[in-house]
Each structure stands twice: as structure tokens, then as C-alpha cells.
Amino acid sequence: TASSACLQSSNGPVKKSMREKAVERRNVNKEHNSNFKAGYIPIDEDRLHKTGLRGRKGSLAICVIVLLFTLAVINLLITLVIWAVIRIGPNGCDSLEFHESGLLRFKQVSDMGVIHPLYKSTVGGRRNENLVITGNNQPIVFQQGTTKLSVEKNKTSITSDIGMRFFDPRTQNILFSTDYENHEFHLPNGVKTLNVQKASTERITSNATSDLNIKVDGRAIVRGNEGVFIMGKTIEFHMGGNMELKAESSIILNGTVVVSTARLPTSSSGDPPGSDDWVRYKLCMCADGTLFKVQVTSHNMGCQVSDNPCGNPY
Known part of the structure; x- marks a missing residue:
């Protein structure tokens, strides 16, 4: 090399003169003073460690951010709907209220849509106000097990395979019940027509000042294990077919x-x-x-x- 103290050849090292050594020392110092890249190693940029989310991680981060933004918008819409329908304010709900006993009370006309009642559910109105239930051109049906209540435009019907009982929730007095074994069958006050498919009872009577009318669309069969007794001031049978x-x-x-x-x-x-x-x-x-x-x-x-x-x- 040029910086060697002596030159080598086939005959051995050659000694330099004082002048050659001074010139070589001057060139080395000049090169060192003009080298501003000393201590740096040039490396390709692709091989350097990159910070941040790049590639698949960046796409996944964008998807997560979009999903969170969508959930936030949906949550905002649900909150606005709840606020508009239930009318939640500083004083609570303007349209309904909850009680410690589990009672849910509606304070205004409400569209409840489809109701799935829980066990022993109760639907009622205030003591001095009427409970109005209407449907959009179709009957309203409440069903619990085999008992079904249908509220239609011109009639309200109740059907049950195991019987039914109507009572006053405040006094617990039974107004009407189909339990014939424990008490005598009585229609509630104001009810004049009873429509049944089959009835088993010991006695059917009417008030002394009103008539007892029994009408059927098909065939009526009246039988008794100990005989049938029909008594009245005037007894009339009107039949479209045969009487036996x-x-x-x-x-x-x-x-x-x-x-x-x-x-x-x-x-x-x-x-x-x-x-x-x-x-x-x-x-x-x-x-x-x-x-x-x-x-x-x-x-x-x-x-x-x-x-x-x-x-x-x-």
C-alpha cells in the first residue's frame, strides 16, 4: 500500500527517502481531513427497520377503525330512537314508568307490536279509566298456553281448554269461573249470551222476568244421567230439522x-x-x-x- 513504510519487491523491501515519507504523510493527513463519511456504512433503505403499521397490519387497523365508527353511528341512532319514542328526560320517561313490583305502566297511547308475556303476566288499565286496545285491521291475540284472548272489531272472544276464571284483583271476588265442581255456575252481571261447544252442569236457569233462549247452529243434544226436567211458564221448541x-x-x-x-x-x-x-x-x-x-x-x-x-x- 501507499501508506507502508517500505516497499516490497521480488528483491525485498525498499527503503523510502525522507522526502517521499514527508509527501506520503502530507497526502494521508489531507485525505483524513477531507473524509466527512468516516464511521458511516452505506446500507439500503429497504433493509432498515421500519416503524408504524404497514401492509396487512395497516389494512386490519383501517377495518377496525371503520367498524368502531359504524358501531358508534348505530349506537347514536338507537339512542336517538329511544329518546324520541320513550321520551327520556331529566325527570325520567314521559311515556312509561317502571315500579319496584315489576309493573310497567304506559302513560300515553302506545304501539306495542308483538308482546311475549312472561309467566302470570297481567294487562290492565287505571282504576277510573278505560283500557282501549285496537288493532290495525286485524285481531289482537293474547295467548298463554292453551288460553287465548282475541280482541276483534265487533267482538272479544276467550278460548281455553283447561277453564278460566275472572276475579277482582283488589277484593279477590270471583266474578265468573268455569270451575263447576267447587261452586254453582253463574254468569256475571250484564252478560246475557253464553256460547260454548259443550257444557256439563246440573241446572240452567234464567231470571224470573227474562226468557232463557238456547240457540245452536247445528244439532243440540240435552241429556241427563238422572233425567232431564224442563220447567217454565211457556216452553217453545223451534227447529229446522227433526225433534227426537x-x-x-x-x-x-x-x-x-x-x-x-x-x-x-x-x-x-x-x-x-x-x-x-x-x-x-x-x-x-x-x-x-x-x-x-x-x-x-x-x-x-x-x-x-x-x-x-x-x-x-x-
């Missing part, structure tokens, strides 16, 4: 009995008895009101038969 009376021993009709024959089947006068497959009977009555039948075997046959239940022919 069955008894194991006898049927007793007391009072004036009128049977309209306008709808009873009749045969033409020219057909002799027994000319077809019809078996005809004549309805007869004893003096005490006992009814019995006599088979018709000839024209103008009366009720004077020997085996009648009256004792003497009548």
Missing part, C-alpha cells in the same frame, strides 16, 4: 201441549196402510199427560188399545 225425545221409562208433559202438524209427514188418503215400506204410528196421550204410540194398521184407527199405559182407553 228418548227416555228409558216415560216422557211426561204437564200443562197444555200443542203439537203443530204442519211439518209432520203425511200420506195420501188413497194409499192403504201397509201398501209401502212405511210403518206408521199414532201419538196418543193419557189423562195424566203420559204420551204413548199406537201402530196404525187400518184407516180411522183410534187410541183405544188394550195395552195402553193409561189403564183405561182414552
Whole structure:
């Protein structure tokens, strides 16, 4: 090298003169004084340690920030809706209030939509105010188990497979109940019509000043294990089909009995008895009101038969 004290050759080291050494020392000092990059090593920028979030980490950070911003906006909208609907203010809710007993009270007209009541839930109004429940062109249905309450435009119906009971929550007095085993069945005051599919009771009565009307759309069957007794000032049966009376021993009709024959089947006068497959009977009555039948075997046959239940022919 140029900075070596002696030169090497094939014949050995060569000694420098004093002048050559001074010139070499001057050049070395000059190079050292003009070298401002001493101690620095040039390195590519891609190999340096980079700070911050770059690449996938940066994309993930942007997604997290966008998600948090979206949740914040949704939370703000929900808060505004709650504030507008429930009307929460410094004094509490203007539209509803909660009580320590679990009661939720609405203070204004509310649209509750779909209600899923909990166990033994209660819906009621204030003591001196009416509870108005309306639906948008469809019935309102409250259902708990097998019991269902339907509020429609012209009627309110309650159906249950296990029975029902209406009572005053303040006095606990039972106003109406279908429990026939513990007490007698009574309709509440003001109720004049009872619509049931099947009823089992010992007695059906009406007030002394009102009529008892039993109407059915199809077929009505009244039976009793110990007999059926129908009593009243006037008893009328209006039927669109047939009327059938069955008894194991006898049927007793007391009072004036009128049977309209306008709808009873009749045969033409020219057909002799027994000319077809019809078996005809004549309805007869004893003096005490006992009814019995006599088979018709000839024209103008009366009720004077020997085996009648009256004792003497009548």
C-alpha cells in the first residue's frame, strides 16, 4: 500500500527517502481531513427497520377503525330512537314508568307490536279509566298456553281448554269461573249470551222476568244421567230439522201441549196402510199427560188399545 513504510519487491523491501515519507504523510493527513463519511456504512433503505403499521397490519387497523365508527353511528341512532319514542328526560320517561313490583305502566297511547308475556303476566288499565286496545285491521291475540284472548272489531272472544276464571284483583271476588265442581255456575252481571261447544252442569236457569233462549247452529243434544226436567211458564221448541225425545221409562208433559202438524209427514188418503215400506204410528196421550204410540194398521184407527199405559182407553 501507499501508506507502508517500505516497499516490497521480488528483491525485498525498499527503503523510502525522507522526502517521499514527508509527501506520503502530507497526502494521508489531507485525505483524513477531507473524509466527512468516516464511521458511516452505506446500507439500503429497504433493509432498515421500519416503524408504524404497514401492509396487512395497516389494512386490519383501517377495518377496525371503520367498524368502531359504524358501531358508534348505530349506537347514536338507537339512542336517538329511544329518546324520541320513550321520551327520556331529566325527570325520567314521559311515556312509561317502571315500579319496584315489576309493573310497567304506559302513560300515553302506545304501539306495542308483538308482546311475549312472561309467566302470570297481567294487562290492565287505571282504576277510573278505560283500557282501549285496537288493532290495525286485524285481531289482537293474547295467548298463554292453551288460553287465548282475541280482541276483534265487533267482538272479544276467550278460548281455553283447561277453564278460566275472572276475579277482582283488589277484593279477590270471583266474578265468573268455569270451575263447576267447587261452586254453582253463574254468569256475571250484564252478560246475557253464553256460547260454548259443550257444557256439563246440573241446572240452567234464567231470571224470573227474562226468557232463557238456547240457540245452536247445528244439532243440540240435552241429556241427563238422572233425567232431564224442563220447567217454565211457556216452553217453545223451534227447529229446522227433526225433534227426537228418548227416555228409558216415560216422557211426561204437564200443562197444555200443542203439537203443530204442519211439518209432520203425511200420506195420501188413497194409499192403504201397509201398501209401502212405511210403518206408521199414532201419538196418543193419557189423562195424566203420559204420551204413548199406537201402530196404525187400518184407516180411522183410534187410541183405544188394550195395552195402553193409561189403564183405561182414552
